[in-house]
Amino acid sequence: MSDVASSPPPVSVLGLGSLGSALARALLTAGQPTTVWNRTAGRADDLVTIGASQAPTAAAAIAATEIVVIAVADEAAVRGVLGSAAGELAGRVLVNLTSGTPEQARSLAEWATAQGAAYLDGAAMSGVRLVGRADALFLxxxxxxxxxxxxxxxxxxxxxxxxxADAGIASLYDTALLGVNMSLLTGFYHALALVGSAGVDAREFAVVATGYLPFALGLLADHARQTVQGQYPPDEGTLDVLASAVDHLVTTSARAGVRTDVPDGIRALVQRGIDEGHGEHGPASLVEVLG
Ligand SMILES: NC(=O)c1ccc[n+]([C@@H]2O[C@H](COP(=O)([O-])OP(=O)(O)OC[C@H]3O[C@@H](n4cnc5c(N)ncnc54)[C@H](OP(=O)(O)O)[C@@H]3O)[C@@H](O)[C@H]2O)c1
Incomplete structure (x- = not known):
């Protein structure tokens, strides 16, 4: 006899691009009964082979399950797909993993609630490769x-x-973390160009950089606390000292024939902090200049 109480609830996935396909595959791997729908029906073939049920329309997929996950190109596509099936949404839990702005998320939450659905906005933070693993982060x-x-x-x-509860917050984190990621990576690419000018192998540099990063990561919680308290002890040096260090980065790069766009932006921000009276404060005081 099957144990209905502990059976995994069936799920529908709307949109089978890179992300939606990975989500559906992860559900199937976890033993969740999964219904799939995609505008271009042929993209469901591989998933059907491994056990997915294919619905002929988005409305049929939504009608089939209480939990509905959607991952399509953008907000306009979400509205198009859900709008064509609005009559089926009452009583459903809608999980939207399509990227969008906080305003779009709040507006979709309002619309979905008016259709009688519960709405969760989500952000897939770790690309597609990690989907289905514990180290993939979803907000x-x-x-x-x-x-x-x-x-x-x-x-x-x-x-x-x-x-x-604010549907827009996941998208806001998504955007903020994109900034963290791109700042880290552009700093790394600049560093590769700089050490590459002396013939250093990028792979060897990456090993050393990976060993260095825990130091920087270890500063995040403490600097966040400093911004909350509005106190910026110069434990990692003052902005005045940082300005000299970044000047050194700019001149060393320029002498090596490496473009200085990345350190120039940092230098300008540090100067603004100094001009606004933070020269004797620690680097987290830059948040005051930005805010
Ligand atoms: N891929 C990633 O690593 C990743 C990570 C985080 C977030 N995201 C976000 O996830 C969303 C999907 O990304 P993706 O990489 O899966 O994109 P993708 O591979 O380009 O697939 C796009 C999907 O959207 C569907 N679509 C586009 N316009 C549509 C419309 N007007 N009506 C119905 N369906 C429509 C496509 O259907 P057809 O097959 O019929 O064209 C396809 O299923 C995006 O918002 C993206 O920013 C992606």
């Missing part, structure tokens, strides 16, 4: 009840964090 915001209802299901995608 969610919106209805706390909806998150509780789907937490067991979406844990098939990776680790799941709920950031609060």
């Amino acid at each position: 969610y915001s919106g209805s706390a009840e909806a998150f509780t209802a789907v937490e067991g299901t979406v844990s098939a995608f990776g680790s799941a964090a709920h950031l609060g």
Whole structure:
């Protein structure tokens, strides 16, 4: 006899591009009964081979399950797909992993709620390669009840964090973390060009840089606390000292024939901090200049 109470709830996935296909595959791997739909039907073939049910329309996919995950190109596509099936949304928990702005997320949450659905906005933070592994990070915001209802299901995608009831917050974190990631990577690319000018092998440099990064990561919690307290002890040096160090980075790069766009931007920001009276403060005081 099957144990209905502990059976995993069936899930529908709308949109089978790179992300949606990976999500559906992770659900199937976790043993979740999964219905899939995609505008171009042929993209479901591989998933059907490994056990997915293919729905002929988005409305049929939504009607088939209480939990509906959508990952399509953008907000306009989400509205197009869900708008064509609005009559089926009542009682559903909608998990939208399509990228968008906080305003779009809040507006979709309002619209979905008006259709009788519970809405969770989500951000897939780790690309597609890690989907289905515990080290893939997924951020969610919106209805706390909806998150509780789907937490067991979406844990098939990776680790799941709920950031609060405001549907726009996951998207805001997504955007902020993109800035962190791109700042780190552009700094790394600049460093590769600089050490490359002396013939250093990029792979060898990457090993040393990876060993160095835990030091920088170790500063995040403390510097966040400093910004909350509005106190910036110069434990890692003052902005005046940092300005000299960045000048050194700019001149060393220029002499090596490496473009200085990346350190120039940092130098300008540090100068603004000094001009606004933070020369004797630690680097986290730059948040005051930015805010
Ligand atoms: N891939 C990633 O690593 C990643 C990571 C984080 C977030 N995201 C976000 O996830 C979303 C999907 O990304 P993706 O990489 O899966 O994109 P993708 O591979 O380009 O696939 C796009 C999907 O959207 C569908 N679509 C586009 N316009 C549509 C419309 N008007 N009506 C119905 N369906 C439509 C496509 O259907 P057809 O097959 O019929 O064209 C396809 O299923 C995006 O918002 C992206 O920013 C992606």
